Amino acid sequence: MYTSITDRRKFIKKMAILSAMTAAATMFPGILFADEQEEGIPNGANLDWKKAPCRFCGVGCGILVGTENGKAIAVKGDPNSAVNKGLLCVKGYHQTMCIQSKDRLTHALVKKNGQYVKTPLSEALDIVANKMKETIQKHGKDAVAMYTSGQSTIPEGYVASKFMKGAIGTNNLDCNARLCMASAVAGFLTSFGADEPMGCYEDIDHADYFITWGNNMAEMHPVLFSRMLEQKSRRGAKIIDFATRTTRSSTASDRSILFEPQTDLAIANAICYEIINNGWINKSFVEKHCNFSKGLTNMGYGLEDNYKFKDKPSTIDFEAYKKFLEDYTPEKVAKYSKVSVKDIKYLAAIYGDPNKKVVSYWCMGMNQHTRGTWMNNLVYNIHLLTGKISQPGNGPFSLTGQPSACGTAREVGTFTHKLPKGVVTNEKHRRLAAKIWKVPYERIPAKPTYHATEMFRAVDRGDIKFIWTQVTNPLVSLPKTGRYRPAMEKDSCFVVVSDVFPTPTSDVADVILPASWHIEKSGLYGNSERRTQHWDKMVDGPGETTPDAWMTIEVAKRMGYGDLFPYSEENHVEEIYNEYRQFHEGAKHGMAPLEVLKKESGVIWPYVNGKSTQWRFNAKYDPACSNGENFHFYGKPDGKAVIWQRPYEPAPEVPDATYPFWLNTGRVIEHWHTGSMTRRIPVLHKAMPSAYAEFHPEDAKALGIRNGERIKVTSRRGSCILPASINERGLPTKGQVFVPFFDENMMINDVTLDAFCPISKEPDYKKCAVKVEKV
Amino acid sequence: MKKRLGIISLFVLLFVAFIIVWNFSYQTGLEEAYIPITNEVPVLEIPSEKGVFMRSEFALEYLNMPIDEAHQRSLDTYYNNRAYPGAPPSIPHPLLKGERGIGGNACLQCHQNGGFVAKFNAYAPVTPHPGMINCRQCHVSQNTKTLFTATNFAKVHAPKVGINNAFPGSPPMIPHQIQMRENCLACHAGPAAPKEIRVTHPDRINCRQCHVPSDKVVTDIEVFTRTNSNYNE
Amino acid sequence: MPIKSYLAHPHSGKKNELIEALSSIEQCEVVAAQNKDVIILVTETEDTNQETILKEKLDTIGSLKLLAMVSGFNTPQNN
Secondary structure, eight states, rough: OOOOOOOHHHHHHHHHHHHHHHHHHHHHHTTBBHHHHHOOOOOGGGGGEEEOOOOOSTTEEEEEEETTEEEEEEEEEEEOOOOTTTOOOOOHHHHHGGGGHHHHHHHEEEETTTTEEEEEEHHHHHHHHHHHHHHHHHHHHEEEEEEEEEOOHHHHHHHHHIIIIIOOOOOOEEEEETTTTTHHHHHHHHHSSSSSSSOOGGGGOOOOOEEEOOOOOOSSHHHHHHHHHHHHHHOOOOEEEEEEEEEEHHHHHHEEOOOTTHHHHHHHHHHHHHHHHTTTTTTHHHHEEEEEEEEEEOOOOOOOOOOOOOOOEEEOOOHHHHHHHHOOHHHHHHHHOOOOOOOOOOOHHHOOTTTSEEEEEHHHHSSSSHHHHHHHHHHHHHHHHTTOSSBBBEEEEEEESTTTTIIIIIIIIIITOOSSSSSOOOHHHHHHHHHHHTSOGGSOOOOOOOOOOHHHHHHHHHHHOOOEEEEEEEEHTTTTTTHHHHHHTTTTSSSEEEEOOOOGGGGOEEEEEEEEOOOOOOOEEEEESSSEEEEEEOOOOOOOOBOOOHHHHHIIIIIIIIIGOOOOTTTTHHHHHHHHGGGGGSSTTTOOOOOHHHSOEEEESEEEETTTTSSTTTTOTTTTTOOSBBBTTTTTTTSSSSEEOOOOOOOSSSSSSSOOOEEEEEETTTOOOOOGGGGSHHHHHHOOOSOOEOOOOOHHHHHOOTTTTTEEOOSSEEEEEEEEEESSSOOOOOOOEESSSSTTOOOGTTOOOBBBOOTTOOOOSSEEEEEEEEE | HHHHHHHHHHHHHHHHHHHHHHHHHHHHHSSSOOOOOOOOOOOOOOOOTTTTTTTGEEEEHHHHHOOOGGOOOOOOHHHHHHHSTTTOOOOOOOOOTTTTGGGGHHHHHTTOOOOOEGGGGEEOOOSSSSTTTOOOGGBBBBSSSSHHHHHHHOOOOOOTTTTTSSTTSSSBBSSSSTTTTHHHHHHHTTTOOOOOOGGGGOOOOOOTTTTOOOSSSSOOOOOOOOOOOOOOO | OEEEEEEEEETOOHHHHHHHHHTSSSEEEEEEEESSSEEEEEESSHHHHHHHHEEEHHTOTTEEEEEEEEEEEEEOSOO
C-alpha cells in the first residue's frame, strides 16, 4: 500500500535529508526531528491535496485527500474546516482505502438464469428503463419505487426526486434517512415548523454543560466529542451522559446516569415538572414565544401492514399542561425509570440554572424510538421552558448519522411526503416544484405513499413490482430483515441495486449498477449543522463506474423524459445544484452559491447577503426574524414555538418470562453503519473484525456465559449467533443485550422489531425482547 | 386545692412520661444493633475502557511541559528491561523502600505521577495501572547481571515506530496489546516517555478516536470476507 | 540537477522567521528540528547557474546566521 519511491530525485532528496540529520545528530545529541517519529513514511511533498467533506457520518468533517498518479494515497483533516479544525477519526483517516477493495463492483451485472452476467452499462440501463416503463404500463405508476439514501449527494437526491415525482408522477420515493432522522424531522416540524437544528457546532465552545441523551458520542461523533473534551479540560465544561448503557462516553463524562429503556419520555417530563415547580421557568420567554399543544395518545406502533396515523393537535393552556405534569413528579418517575429522585432533580437543576448554558445532544437513542417524535418534542420543551435555545452555547441539537441526511434527505426531500421545498400535500409547494421542474402541476401527486418500512412491506405484498435502491444496503439496515430479504427475492418484484461494493442487498438484485465512490465524482453534502460542502472529483473510478445521479438521468432519458434533464455529463453537478438553489431562495433557507462553496470548507445556510446564519430564530444572528422581538420562531404562522404535552407510553414489546432481555442495537467507532465500506478497510476490520453480543457481567454469570462463547440471540422474529462480549467495549445495564449491526455475516436485524413511531415512521432498533442461549 | 391538684397532675404527667420513655428505651434496647443500609450504587466500570481517560486531567500540563533532552528515554532503553515486548519491565534500580515496601508506600510514590528523581538522574516512568499495588508480583528487581545457565531465549523484535500507518501521514495504529495499558498518556506523554513514542498532541485525550489496535489478541484476523454471500459472477 | 543539503543555523529566537523565509523559496525544502535551533535545508535546482542565484538569495535572509553544507548530489536532467 506504500508507494515505493521510484522517482530517483525523490530518493536522492531523501538521502540528502538523512545525511543532514546524521550530521545534526553528531553536533546536537538528543536532537529530535518530526521525521524521526514518522520514519518510513514517504515524503508527501508531491501529493496533490483537495478538499471534501468526509464520506462517513453526519458530523461532516472537512478532509483533504492526497492524490498521486491518479490514486488517493492519503487523507488528513482540513485545518480550514470550522467543523473539525484538522482533526478526524480513525474511519475518516482511512476512508479512501476501501475503493481498492478486490471485490469492487466495476461493471454492470444482469441476472440471467440465476447467474450474474457482466453487461455493458448502457445495455444494463436499457434493461432498467424498459422494465420500469413496462411495469408502469402494466401496473400503474405506484408499482415502481426508488429507495435512496442520506449518503446520496444533493444532485443525486435532487434528480431522484425530480425523476419520480416530477417526471413519472409517483410519490414512491423514500430513503434510508427514514431509519435514522425521521423522528428528528417530525420533532422539528411539530415544535418549530422548520426542520434542522437552530444552533451549530460552535455551541460547544460556549456551553457549560453538555447533556447527551442516549448518545455514545465518543464512538459515534468522535470529532465533536473531542471538541467537548477540549472544553472540559480547558474551561471546566461538564459532560453528563444519560443513557441505557455504559460506554466510552460514560467513562469520559463527569456523570453517567442510566435509565430503563423507554422511560426517557417520563424523565423528560419530570425535568419539566421540576423546572415549573421550582420556578425556574423563563416566564417572559414562554409568554412571548411559546404555545402549548397536545396531540393524540395511544397511537399504536405500526406493527401491522397498511397502518395509518394522523396526529390531531389541539391547543391547551399552561394550567392544563401543569396539571398534566403532576403525573411526572420525580418521585413517581423514579419508581419505573430506575433513575433516582436525586439524579432527576440534578438534571433539572442543570437545565433550570439561569446562569448555566446547556446544550442537549442526541442521535439514534431518541430518534429510533416508537415515540421518537414525542421524545424530540419533550427535549425541546425543556429548552423552551427555560428559554435556553438559539443562543451560543444554549440549545437542543439533533445529531445525524449520515453525511447528507440533512443536505439531501431533508433539504432536497427524498421522502415520500417531501418536495425540495415543503410537502406534497401543500398545493403551493407542488406548484413551486412544478414551475421549477417545468412539469404540469397535476403530475405531482398530492398524497404521500410508502415510507421505508411500508415500502418493503409493499414489496413483500407484491404491490411494488420494481424497486431501485441507491447508495444504501436495506437488507442489513432494515428492522426485521427476516421478512424483507425473502420479500426482495420474490419474482414479483424487479430489484435494481446501484452500489460500490457487493452487499446482501445486491445479492438479491436483478440488475446491479456499478456506482462511483465519493471522490470518484463531484458532489455536495449537507451536515447536521446546516453546513453545505462541495467537492470536486479527484480520481477516476474503475471500469464502468458512474455517478448515481448520471445513471438516474440516463434512465430518465431512456424513458422519454430527456427534456426534463438537460444536463451535461461533465457538468451535471453544477447545473443541478444551480437549479435546486432556486427552491430555497430567501432569508429563511438561502443556499450559498457554488463559487462560494468551492472556495470555502463548507457554508452554513441560511446564507444571506454573503453571511452564514449560525443561530436561527435569534434576531441578533438571523436576518429572517421579523417580529421585532429577540426571538422569532418563523417556522410557525404565529411565530411561536410549541411546547407539547406528550405522555409516557410503554414500548411495544417488553421483556417477559420467555424473552427476558432487552435487545439494543447500535454501532462501534471502527465501523460505519452496515460496514460495506469500513469492513473493506484493513485497519478498521483488524481492529473490529466481527459483531458481538454484549452482556452485563452478572447476567453472563447467571447464564454461565464466558467471553467469546457463541451465543444465540432469539426474538419472536428470528435469531442470530454471535460471540459474547463481557466487560469489553461497553456495559449494558442488567437485563439488556447490546449488539452492533455492522456485520452482514451476523445479521442482528433478523431479530429486531419493525415497530415505528406513528408520526415519523422511524423504526425502533433499540428495544425489543429476546432470549439468549449458548450454542 | 387548685395548687395541690396542679402538683399532683404534674407528678402524674412526669410519671407517665417516665414510663413511656423507659418502655421505649427498653424496647429499643431489645432490638439488635444495626447500621442503616444505604442503597447500593452499582459500580460502573468497563475494564478495557476505564483507563482511557485516566490521566486526562494532566493533558494540558503535558502539552506545556518543556522537553528535557538530557534525561529523556529512548525506545532502546525502554525495551532493554523487558523480556519481550509487552512483558512487565523489571526494576532497573535499587529498591528505595527496601524489600518490604509495597504500592502507595513505595513504588507509587514515584511511579504514580512521575517526576525527576535526582538519585537516579532520571524521570520516573508513570505506571498505566496505579490501581494494582502489589507491584512486585510482576515487576522484579535486577539483583545480578549473571545467569544461572545460558539460555536460548531470543528477544522478539519490538514494534517499530513510523511503520504503523496505513497511509502516509495517517494516525499510526496501536502495534501492541493494551491489556493493563489502556491508559495511553502514562507511557506516551510526559518527560519519562521514550522520545520516539512521545505524543505531539497529549491534549487530544480520546486517543482511540484515531488510533485503533492492529495487534491480534489471540488469533490472526483475516481480511473481511462475505460468508452470507450468494453472490456469483 | 544539483540537490544539496545544508544545516541552517538561525540567529537566536529567529528560528520560525527563518523557516518561513526558507519555505517561501520554491527550490527549498525545510525540515526543522523540534527541539534545537537548527534547520535542515534541501535545495533542488535545474543547473549550477540557478544554484548560484539561489545561493545569493539565501545570503540575503536576515535571520540566517550560518549555512553549512552537508552533502551534494547531481542527477542527470529530465529524470
